[in-house]
Amino acid sequence: MFQNDLLQGKRILITGGGSGLGKSMGRRVLELGATLVICGRRETVLAETRAEFDADFPGRTRAIPCDLRDAARVDALVEAIWEEGPLDALVNNAAGNFLARTETLSPRAVDAVLAIVMHGTTYVTLACGKRWLAGQHPGNVLSIVATYAETGSPYVVPSAMAKAGVLAMTRSLAVEWGGRGIRLNAIAPGPFPTEGAWSRLVPNEAMDRAWMNKIPLGRVGEHRELTDLAAFLLADGSAYINGEVVVIDGGEWLKGAGQFSLMEALSDDDWAAMKGR
Numbered sequence: 001m002f003q004n005d006l007l008q009g010k011r012i013l014i015t016g017g018g019s020g021l022g023k024s025m026g027r028r029v030l031e032l033g034a035t036l037v038i039c040g041r042r043e044t045v046l047a048e049t050r051a052e053f054d055a056d057f058p059g060r061t062r063a064i065p066c067d068l069r070d071a072a073r074v075d076a077l078v079e080a081i082w083e084e085g086p087l088d089a090l091v092n093n094a095a096g097n098f099l100a101r102t103e104t105l106s107p108r109a110v111d112a113v114l115a116i117v118m119h120g121t122t123y124v125t126l127a128c129g130k131r132w133l134a135g136q137h138p139g140n141v142l143s144i145v146a147t148y149a150e151t152g153s154p155y156v157v158p159s160a161m162a163k164a165g166v167l168a169m170t171r172s173l174a175v176e177w178g179g180r181g182i183r184l185n186a187i188a189p190g191p192f193p194t195e196g197a198w199s200r201l202v203p204n205e206a207m208d209r210a211w212m213n214k215i216p217l218g219r220v221g222e223h224r225e226l227t228d229l230a231a232f233l234l235a236d237g238s239a240y241i242n243g244e245v246v247v248i249d250g251g252e253w254l255k256g257a258g259q260f261s262l263m264e265a266l267s268d269d270d271w272a273a274m275k276g277r
C-alpha cells in the first residue's frame, strides 16, 4: 500500500506497544522505516516484543517499562526518550477494559480503566506536547479510541467515558496546538481481535457469532488494515488532517444505528409479500 520508506527518519512512541494492536502497529512502522519506542506495564512482554523486532529490524526498537497511571513515571519515560532526541509522533494505544454490569463496579474497578485510558493518555500527550512546543519541533499524536466514544456503550461504561474523553482531548488540542505544529487525530477501530481484548470482551462462541452478525462486511478487521491506516495518519502526506476521528469497523456502528437494519432477517418471500401489500 505504501512505499517502504514512508516513515523513514520518524521516531515514534507507541504506548502499550508490547502486545495486541500496539505491537502490530509497531511492526508496521518499523517496516516503513521508523525507529520505535514501546512502553507498557509488563517488563517481560516488552522485552520479548523488542527481541522479536530486533531480529527483523536490528537496533531500531527501545522498550521502556512504564505504568501510565503514574504521572511522574510518565514524565521520566518521556524525559528519557528526549535525552536521545525528540519524538516525531506519539501513538496513544495503551488501554484497559473489561465487560461488567455497571452497577457491580467497585470504585477501584472504575479507577483502573479511567486512570489508564483517560489520565494516562493525557499525561503522555502533555509530556510530549510541552517538549514539542518548547523545542518548536513538529508533533503528531494518534489516539486509538473506539466507536463507542461517540455513542456510549453499556457494559463498558468506564471505557466509553474514558475514550470519549480522549476524543475530546484530540479535538480540543487539534485546535489549541494545530497552529504550533502539533496535530492530533484518532482512530476508532471496530472488532480487531487481540488476545488481551478478545478474552475480556467476547466471553464465548455464541457471542463471537453474534459479533459477526453486527458487521455488514461479515468479518472482523485484519490488523494490517488498521496498521496501514495508522501509518497513513503518521505520515507527512496526511499533514492537513487534524482533529479527525477515522472509523475502521466494516460499517459495524452504522448497522447498529440504522433504524431498519433489523430487516435483514426478512426472507425473499417476506419481501414479495410486503411488495404485494
Ligand code: HXC
Residues within 6 Å of the ligand: 095, 096, 097, 098, 099, 100, 104, 105, 106, 107, 108, 109, 110, 112, 113, 116, 146, 159, 189, 190, 191, 192, 196, 197, 200, 201
Ligand atoms: C469487574 C473487575 C474486572 C471485571 C478487574 N476488576 N476486572 N471488576 N469485572 N472483569 C476490578 C478488580 O476487582 C479491582 O477492583 C479493580 O478492577 C482493579 O483490578 P486489578 O486487576 O487489580 O487491576 P489491574 O491489574 O490494574 O488491571 C485492570 C485492567 C485489566 C488494566 C483493567 O483488565 C488489564 O490488565 N487489562 C489488559 C489490557 C486490556 O484490557 N486491553 C483491552 C483494551 S480493549 P477491587 O475493588 O476488587 O479491588 C479497549 C477497547 C475495546 O479498550 C473495543 C472493542 C471493539
